[in-house]
Amino acid sequence: MPKGKKIHETGTITVVKDKTTGVEHWIFVDAYTLEEVQDKPATETEPGFWSIYEHRLKNGIDENLKDWQESDELTKSIEKAAADKGVNINVAVTEENMKKLSTDAVTTLITGKTLNVNLYGQEQSDYCAAASGKMIAKYYGVTHTQTHIYQMMDEGGVIDDQKYYYKTSRSEGGLGKTGTFDDGTPIFSQLTSEINNNRHVVSLIPGHVRVCRGYSGSGVGVHYLKINDPLPVGSGHQYIETWGAETCHIYVK
Known part of the structure; x- marks a missing residue:
């Protein structure tokens, strides 16, 4: 659990302490992605990890620093509640002890929804928008080939062509x-609204198009997306990623 934090313009350096062994070590957490960043010393040709935010997306840092603080506050509240109820969280928590905590206000509500959608790998290296379109079309009972969609989208390189x-x-x-629209400043609440209304979301990141088939989130503001990615070519794959990488959403409705 985090013991202490020091905020830098590039992220959060945190002392992590193993509560069982007492061993401490430092980690550097990317304030945008919330992922651990491995130390990378500067060289004559490489600036090191301190320049990581040259490629950050707008507004990502502030929101995730806020999420980090909320998570830390929740952790402290859980520790206090456990101590008040005589639960030792430094050892494996038994079912009996979980019941002691289950009615406490610090219990985090996990929410989410996942829609069924066929996964299609893109058939060509530049067919990601077409393959994503095929996934969504199939969900609505329409069968179109990727080549047909690719041609309808005029290759799919422009958002307006995808919407067409x-x-x-x-x-x-x-x-x-006909109600389809795009949003160049994606908002998590908008995405969840669409998923909750059984509509998939076209998820764009730099140079690539995927389909978001679901989401999950917690009361501490940490959000995850469930992605159908048409890459690799010919197979595609499904995964879960932390909210914040997208540059645009296309809402098909």
Whole structure:
């Protein structure tokens, strides 16, 4: 659990202490992705990890620093509640002790939803938007080849061209979702609203297009997305990632 924190413009350096062994060590946490960053000393040609935020996305740092603080505060409240109830959290927590804590206000509510959607690997190196379109079309009972969607999207390199496929009527080869729109400043609450209403979200990151099929989150503000990625070519894969990497959403509705 975090023992102490020191905020830098590039992230958070934290002392982590193993409560069983008492061993302490430092880690550097990326304030944007909330992932641990391995130490990388500067060289004559490489600046080291201190320049990591040259590639950060707008508004990511402040939000995640806030999430980190909320998580730390929740941890402290859980530790206090456990101590008040005579629960030793330095050892394995028994079912009996879990029941002692289960009615406490510090219990974190985990929420989320996952939609069923076929996973299709992109058939060509530049078919990520087309493969994502095929996933969403299949969910709505429409079967289009990736080549057809690729052509409808005029190769899919431009967001408006992707929306053209989704909004064009089915009689003209599209999906007929005329309410489709894009958002260049993705908001987690908007995404959850769409998923909760059984609508997938087209998830764009720099140079790539995927489908978000679900989400999960906690009361401490840490959010996760469930991604159908058309890469690798020919197979695709599913994974969960921390919220914050996307540059744009296309809401198909």
